[in-house]
Amino acid sequence: MQELNQELGFFDAVEARRSVRIFDQEGSFDHEKVQKCLEAAILSPNSSNLQLYQFIRVPESSPLKDPLAQLCMRQKAATTARELVVVITRRDVWKSRAKANYNFILNSNQNQPEKKVKQAGNYYKNLIPKLFGKYPGWSLIKKLIAWWVGMRRPMVREVGETEVRISVHKSAALAAMTFMLGMKAVGYDTCPMEGFDSKRVKKLLDLPTGSEICMIIGCGKGLPEGIYGPRFRVPSSELIVVK
Numbered sequence: 001m002q003e004l005n006q007e008l009g010f011f012d013a014v015e016a017r018r019s020v021r022i023f024d025q026e027g028s029f030d031h032e033k034v035q036k037c038l039e040a041a042i043l044s045p046n047s048s049n050l051q052l053y054q055f056i057r058v059p060e061s062s063p064l065k066d067p068l069a070q071l072c073m074r075q076k077a078a079t080t081a082r083e084l085v086v087v088i089t090r091r092d093v094w095k096s097r098a099k100a101n102y103n104f105i106l107n108s109n110q111n112q113p114e115k116k117v118k119q120a121g122n123y124y125k126n127l128i129p130k131l132f133g134k135y136p137g138w139s140l141i142k143k144l145i146a147w148w149v150g151m152r153r154p155m156v157r158e159v160g161e162t163e164v165r166i167s168v169h170k171s172a173a174l175a176a177m178t179f180m181l182g183m184k185a186v187g188y189d190t191c192p193m194e195g196f197d198s199k200r201v202k203k204l205l206d207l208p209t210g211s212e213i214c215m216i217i218g219c220g221k222g223l224p225e226g227i228y229g230p231r232f233r234v235p236s237s238e239l240i241v242v243k
């Protein structure tokens with residue numbers, strides 16, 4: 001077993017990480033490590049750098065922890081977790097995030113050619129609003145435009161509302177993965193869960209209407225019996241294809 005003061009390197013953490021469903025209830029759990037790993041997770045790549053997600057921390061001391069674990073279908077990975085991290089998407093804050101990105105480029109590129117600021121303006125003030133704006137029928141119109149433009153030249157096709165939601169979830173999930181690897185690196189275990197009642201969780205945590213739950217991550221020091229079986233993966237040749 002890995003000592004808590006011993007951090008693992010990247011490949012060791014990848015190898016050692018498992019979804020652990022039963023966490024130790026006896027020893028101490030350092031919630032600061034969760035914060036540290038979440039701070040690392042927000043360095044993950046994300047679409048257009050809009051950072052449209054949030055981590056909602058629900059530690060064991062919170063009165064919401066037990067009700068939340070119940071809503072994770074009473075999975076042991078939730079009931080025994082010392083902290084639950086709810087990864088939510090925040091598609092709804094795209095305007096302020098686009099503005100923050102534009103302002104950052106504007107203020108940090110004072111010695112850069114005007115072209116760069118203009119490009120950023122075009123991206124964050126023109127393209128992103130077109131992609132994220134919500135008007136009646138707009139999703140279909142965007143898809144038709146993509147199809148029309150795509151007849152002539154290569155064009156991003158995933159512009160409809162569903163694809164925008166998927167894109168936001170992708171970025172949230174990447175950050176979640178960085179978090180889980182970080183937790184393994186510092187000696188803790190995690191279990192990502194999508195087995196929960198999203199409607200009730202949203203109500204319990206008073207989540208914004210425009211948010212969606214990407215996953216809920218149980219955290220703690222895993223017990224050996226919390227690993228339900230040997231790791232199974234199909235042959236890598238089925239998953240890695242060279243063309």
Ligand SMILES: Cc1cc2nc3c(=O)[nH]c(=O)nc-3n(C[C@H](O)[C@H](O)[C@H](O)COP(=O)(O)O)c2cc1C
Pocket residue numbers: 017018019020021075077191192193194195196215231
């Ligand atoms: C998006 C997602 C949702 C998952 N939901 C659950 C879940 O609700 N309960 C659970 O026990 N495991 C859940 N898992 C864990 C997977 O079952 C697990 O990652 C997979 O079996 C591979 O095992 P490993 O993580 O130990 O390598 C989920 C994993 C992911 C990525």
